[in-house]
Amino acid sequence: MTFVIPGHAFSGAGYELGHQHGARLGPQIRAFIADDLQRLNRILPAPVTLDALRPTLRDYHEAIARQLPRAIDELRGLAEGAQIPYEQALLLQLRREIAGYRKVPSRGDCTTFARNDPAEAVLAQTVDLNGRLETEAYVMRVSNAGDDGRELLLLTFTGLLGYLGVNSHGLAVGLNLVMAGRWRPGVPGYMAIRHLLETATSVEDCVDRLARLDLASSRSLTLCDARSAATVEIVDNVHRWRRGPELVHTNHLLDPELGPRDEINVFARNGSIARLSACAAALRALPAPAPVSAYFSILDGDPICVPPDGDDRREATVARVVLKPRSRELFIKLGAAPSAEARVFRMSA
Structure with a gap:
């Protein structure tokens, strides 16, 4: 299958940048979230829900906010622009961490x-x-x-x-x-x-x-x-x-x-x-x-x-x-x- 990669231009930083991003890609973001929770439930050994992840997401939010407050501002803008809960915007950044690493055969993961x-x-x-x-x-x-x-x-x-x-x-x-x-x-x-x-x-x-x-x-x-x-x-x-x-x-x-x-x-x-x-x-x-x-x-x-x-x-x-x-x-x-x-x-x- 042939894929064509789109490009999107934005300007600014923090909340303003995140809001532009969310507003522009809102339908795509909401569809991805609805697709087995960002497709996490296709790859995890057992399904998870946003509610079950909230304590973990809260811990990640606190750790990021201490170190990169501007990133938190951008996430808040992303959430409002895309019309999604803040926790969903944060989870989009954490797919790899939530999936963890599985000690099973793997065919490749970047060269x-x-x-x-x-x-x-x-x-x-x-x-x-x-x-x-x-x-x-x-x-x-x-x-x-x-x-x-x-x-x-x-x-x-x-x-x-x-x-x-x-x-x-x-x-x-x-x-x-x-x-x-x-x-x-x-x-x-x-x-x-x-x-x-x-x-x-x-x-x-x-x-x-x-x-x-x-x-x-x-x-x-x-x-x-x-x-x-x-x-x-x-x-x-x-x-x-x-x-x-x-x-x-x-x-x-x-x-x-x-x-x-x-x-x-x-x-x-x-x-x-x-x-x-x-x-x-x-x-x-x-x-x-x-x-x-x-x-x-x-x-x-x-x-x-x-x-x-x-x-x-x-x-x-x-x-x-x-x-x-x-x-x-x-x-x-x-x-x-x-x-x-x-x-x-x-x-x-």
Whole structure:
């Protein structure tokens, strides 16, 4: 199936931005919520209700409000614009945390790489998710964001404040799920990425900003700006950084100290290792600079691209993304079909 990704332009920050987002996407947001509670009940082992989740949502609200009050303002605007309860707007940000991590066979959950040398800076990844979210994806172009009026290009999904992207300072951020440590109320990973893109100007700037956040769950982030690239693995707010001209990450922990805490099951680990090896080899073989199509070719290949198998509970590639920090561009192919056409989004100025 061929998917076409829409783009939406917004301006501002906090409540105003959230209200624009909610009002523009209101029917889509309400339909997604009505679809088995944001499709959570298609992937969870037992159904949940909003009422049953309220105590957990209250704990998350308090943790986020202490650290990112502007995000709470934006969520309130999103809720009012979309005409949904605030708790539903908050739950849209927490699908991954509510789902938790299941120790069952997994076929894939994002492959990410970065390259940064004098010839080129690029960050690229597959977006592997369960729940058939291709139809919920869109790109947000946000102008006059943050305290300095920066611009953001964000890939996101229905009602989510942001998933990955690049800002007008030339900072790009991608992510991988890693499964370790204790997951608890805190700042969800997607919201942390949005915060970095809205406040940071470089990879090094992100080091301090991330250290101030109490994250809800384990993650690996890959960051790339015009001059450097890095990955950071985060488990129980322990951060392990790696830097280099070429970096690849999948879903098993690479840091030798964090590795023994990895909860990934053996089947998923074997798949993660295979994707890491295939991606690293393909990247080494590709001279820089390379056309965007060559980077998509890496993401399109087996075993990196994971086609759907009809089971909503299992991860599949819903998008492939190439971010160019120096030119502030976001290229995206929606779905898993290699023949999908890439669409490019650029900053307005």
